[in-house]
Amino acid sequence: MAKLMVLTLLGLAMTHLKDYQSSYQKRLTAFREVEPVDLPNCNLVKGIETGSEDLEILPNGLALISSGLKFPGIKSFDPDKPGKILLMDLNEEDPEVLELRISGSKFNTSSFNPHGISTFTDEDNTVYLLVVNHPDAKSTVELFKFQKEEKSLLHLKTIRHKLLASLNDIVAVGPEHFYATNDHYFVDHYLKSWEVYLGLSWSYVVYYSPNEVKVVADGFDFANGINISPDGKYVYISELLAHKIHVYEKHANWTLTSLKKSLAFNTLVDNISVDPVTGDLWIGCHPNGMRIFFYDPEHIPGSEVIQIQNILTEEPKVTVVYAENGTVLQGSSVASVYKGKLLIGTVFHKALYCKP
Ligand SMILES: *[C@@H]1O[C@H](CO)[C@@H](O)[C@H](O)[C@H]1NC(C)=O
Ligand SMILES: *[C@@H]1O[C@H](CO)[C@@H](O)[C@H](O)[C@H]1NC(C)=O
Ligand SMILES: *[C@@H]1O[C@H](CO)[C@@H](O)[C@H](O)[C@H]1NC(C)=O
Numbered sequence: 116m117a118k119l120m121v122l123t124l125l126g127l128a129m130t131h132l133k134d135y136q137s138s139y140q141k142r143l144t145a146f147r148e149v150e151p152v153d154l155p156n157c158n159l160v161k162g163i164e165t166g167s168e169d170l171e172i173l174p175n176g177l178a179l180i181s182s183g184l185k186f187p188g189i190k191s192f193d194p195d196k197p198g199k200i201l202l203m204d205l206n207e208e209d210p211e212v213l214e215l216r217i218s219g220s221k222f223n224t225s226s227f228n229p230h231g232i233s234t235f236t237d238e239d240n241t242v243y244l245l246v247v248n249h250p251d252a253k254s255t256v257e258l259f260k261f262q263k264e265e266k267s268l269l270h271l272k273t274i275r276h277k278l279l280a281s282l283n284d285i286v287a288v289g290p291e292h293f294y295a296t297n298d299h300y301f302v303d304h305y306l307k308s309w310e311v312y313l314g315l316s317w318s319y320v321v322y323y324s325p326n327e328v329k330v331v332a333d334g335f336d337f338a339n340g341i342n343i344s345p346d347g348k349y350v351y352i353s354e355l356l357a358h359k360i361h362v363y364e365k366h367a368n369w370t371l372t373s374l375k376k377s378l379a380f381n382t383l384v385d386n387i388s389v390d391p392v393t394g395d396l397w398i399g400c401h402p403n404g405m406r407i408f409f410y411d412p413e414h415i416p417g418s419e420v421i422q423i424q425n426i427l428t429e430e431p432k433v434t435v436v437y438a439e440n441g442t443v444l445q446g447s448s449v450a451s452v453y454k455g456k457l458l459i460g461t462v463f464h465k466a467l468y469c470k471p
């Protein structure tokens with residue numbers, strides 16, 4: 116009798132695991148193949164071979180790019196080299212990338228592992244670069260001053276907090292003032308993998324300032340990209356494994372209220388970039404999550420870029436601008452525009468630059 120019970124329980128558990136498995140495959144859009152959407156005048160960026168996982172284009176056309184991410188479960192083509200921040204001037208006809216030198220006595224460049232980045236420009240035109248860093252598998256936010264003439268980054272500060280434990284992306288609203296996504300609730304790698312497998316949706320978003328740190332939104336199935344509208348009134352959050360972009364209203368006290376407005380897609384939505392001129396959202400996406408989380412050279416991940424216009428209206432316009440099966444570009448994670456040019460970054464692969 117006891118055995119029967121054990122068997123029944125095991126059977127029940129197995130049925131449930133099957134449910135979990137099928138839901139897991141759905142969340143990872145495991146069976147999707149990409150239908151190509153071509154763009155003319157695109158070239159791979161010379162000098163980017165090991166990722167361009169996040170990038171930001173300043174209003175003057177200088178692009179800052181984080182490269183060389185090492186993240187559990189994600190492919191790296193150069194696992195022994197530290198990560199770096201690259202600079203590219205989109206005003207040039209044929210821009211080259213160069214690595215920004217990092218100065219500052221306390222910063223350890225050997226363990227630099229940059230992930231999401233964001234800039235903030237103050238009234239004096241000083242540009243601050245905030246970088247999510249994973250030194251030795253931890254999560255910190257590094258604050259740098261971008262020194263344009265010297266082509267370098269001066270390290271000013273490392274920010275740590277227990278609510279900044281599984282960081283992914285960041286959007287700065289001041290030098291030491293930001294919203295950030297934690298893509299997992301757990302910090303431990305083993306527990307993280309169960310959290311994702313079971314779809315617990317415990318991932319959350321944090322507001323950080325030197326005086327106050329608080330959770331402002333939670334219940335996400337892998338909160339990933341985060342960004343803010345040009346007028347500063349709305350915050351956009353991408354929920355990778357639910358395939359959704361959520362719109363939040365930002366209040367004077369920095370809390371967020373869900374507008375209950377979310378757009379759903381058939382792709383894993385990663386970084387969100389906002390066009391400062393039009394307010395359009397540009398999203399780097401993973402058409403097939405299985406291929407990005409379980410790298411297999413025989414089944415490489417493709418790339419997909421989506422543009423959302425008029426997101427606040429009744430009828431936002433969604434356009435797949437670019438889609439490709441990975442032969443050219445693997446694992447697009449971010450896309451951003453400057454004067455009609457489009458720069459597409461990837462988690463661990465190359466970068467693509469398209470001219471109008
Ligand atoms: C810098 O990081 C490397 C790589 O993680 C580590 O081996 C080294 O001990 C660190 N140095 C300092 C001064 O912490
Ligand atoms: C950008 O994309 C990478 C690739 O998945 C992701 O891990 C990272 O969190 C994203 N960063 C931002 C700025 O959204
Ligand atoms: C923040 O502001 C919003 C809008 O005014 C208000 O509804 C909310 O209660 C405030 N929250 C806190 C914690 O003060």
Ligand SMILES: *[C@@H]1O[C@H](CO)[C@@H](O)[C@H](O)[C@H]1NC(C)=O
Nearest residue numbers: 151413415439440441442443
């Ligand atoms: C990917 O797309 C290219 C161009 O459309 C095509 O030549 C190639 O066979 C495709 N590769 C796979 C693995 O489907």
